[in-house]
Amino acid sequence: MHDYDIRSKIGLRIKELRAERGVSQEEFANLIGMSRSYFGEVETGKRNVAAVNLEKIAKGLGVSLAEFFDSEFFGE
């Protein structure tokens, strides 16, 4: 796994989980009440997303934060 930084890894994991659920960025951003552009930047690793938004995203994806980070993207 290329040595992405944590922002990129978080973005890749979000994209993986979102794609598994067949939801577009726009649909998902609306679902969790987040601006589409901000969410798009989180997903492309451009944002150093903070805990409150990370929890909101994980909840929207239907996973706990432990499940969110339990992924090969994070070396698990």
Add this chain to the structure above:
Amino acid sequence: MHDYDIRSKIGLRIKELRAERGVSQEEFANLIGMSRSYFGEVETGKRNVAAVNLEKIAKGLGVSLAEFFDSEFFGE
């Protein structure tokens, strides 16, 4: 478990792991190159800590982010 918000839960988990390692706030903040006052505010739930710092803290505690969030503080 009182319904703390995510900031407080993260702070409680950090404090738990730090105490298990017998390290003071000051020693730990120095260890990971973070200002003691900022770290103290993260631990007391006053900061909406972002991914880069969260990863830095977890690494300093010797746990992965999955292990960090795999705790009853987060309903696991």
